[in-house]
Amino acid sequence: MREQTLIFGAEEHLVGTVTLPTRAEASRAEWMVLLTNAGVIPRVGPHRFNVHLARRFAELGMASLRFDMSGLGDSRRPMSTLSANDLFVADTRAAMDIAAQRYGAQKFLMLGICSGADIAYMTALEDDRLRAMVLFDSYAYPTVRAKCLGLLHRLRRDGVMTTLGKLARHLTKPRAAQTAADPGIVPSVGEAVAEGPSIYGRTRMPTRDDFGRRIRTLVDRGRKIFFIYSGGEPDWYNYEGEFRDMFATYGFVDRVAYEYIVSSDHTITQPRMRARVIASVERWCREQVFASSGDPASALPQRAGAVSTGSST
């Protein structure tokens, strides 16, 4: 394994680290893995998860580039009038450009955590080189069942009186004040949501219809997508079939992979959970991304168990 840290981007403002496998045949692979910031966490990822993931991919013969988006980690903010999301998408495309120029990568798999997942799917809509993505704690749109289970969770955690007190305060609060950061607000499924409760660290997200249609578009283009949801939002994402219930009407649920890892928190604090996520990603790569291709990563070592659609661990 070799690591090289690069400076790239139109204004030489972006910083990223390439991890290359030592196997000569793998170094010619046309695939590269992209890893980036989760929120404002630098490119090493939460608890250095991206570093460990990059090294594991290198062991499996896959190169990766972990990079800081503009204004995050070591990267500078460029002279630009783009919105933050547009800028981050441009950064991701610049990462693919440098990977293509220097390492011959033509196809990309991006693993995005939290806001990194948002940038991954937005980039895929704009750039066909991004063929596969793992979206960890992407957008969630709580179902009626999830709201009921969430209430039950709060009752168990806080007790009846505390929960009722919070509910009373929420109900008596002026509607205009019932905005983001108030976990008592529940947007209805299917309702256009501009702002809502903080779910996986987000208070603003596209409407379920917008997001569902965009994912359907990507799936129709043949993009491989693996949704992983952590147990970090028991108030809002809390049962095994919630993913299917959230997106059943959009026609992609059976064409993507998804998994609910209830024991993991949002930032994958526990090392055994990081190992668990890495194992799932490996399995998905082997069975769904590279299963029918002649790509080098199809040589990923076999392990027991399959990435199922709709598993919970």
Next chain:
Amino acid sequence: MKLSIRRFGSAEREMVGVHRRPNQPDAGRPAFLMCRPLGQEAIRASAMYRALAERLVREGCDCLCFDYHGTGDSPGNEEPQTLAAWVQDTLAAHEELLRDAPSRPVHWFGLAMGANIALRAAARARVAPHHVVAWQPILNGDTYMQALLDAHRHELARELRLNWHQIIERGLETEPQLPGVALGFGFGEALVAELRALKQLPLAPTQRRGVRVSCGIPDDQRAALAADDLRQVMLLDVEDRTNWMSTEAIGTALVPQDVTRALLATLAVTHA
């Protein structure tokens, strides 16, 4: 501002750093070496380190932010690391800055355990740094480890939206202990032994080298300093009590103003 990547250190302890320098270098300005704290505190302070570095570059200074071996973006794993090895890493980073301009003064900044590492390294540097700004250094290793374990419980409870006892009852986690994992990072046996032995700041050896030391220590912790130490250092007030072990600190875009002031003040001392 110009960015460049530095890879340095021995083959066994390679490290990566980001070097920032002004477009118009000012030979009269010192360079800065930025020593990170450990584990989750390093992650959470990363935005502050970049902001501080960019501020210093605007003042005409070069600045090297680096990751100790086995941390951050540098090669290696956390578990086998020790404070002693990170002191050596800091000395290697210092030599890397001196390689550019051997006679230029170099100032160091360290937060939390990064401050302790800087103070230890300063006493051993081939060419001593001119000034060390030690911000909220760790005054007692046992207290520090207890704070890590408490923060671990607090963060997991917050992340999983459960009370800690519920996490234990449901078998989602066991009681943390050191050596072991705290806040998602491994602390090996050798490192924990060093932390247990940490009872005071190594100020005297540093000062004997003629290094100026500025120390940001909250009022209520100063009693832990020896009387001699209080006379030897320039004590600075800590107005912003950011808890860098806490998620609430993450993304702290605004650098605590007292930290910026402390670093800029070292420039005035250099010119004087």
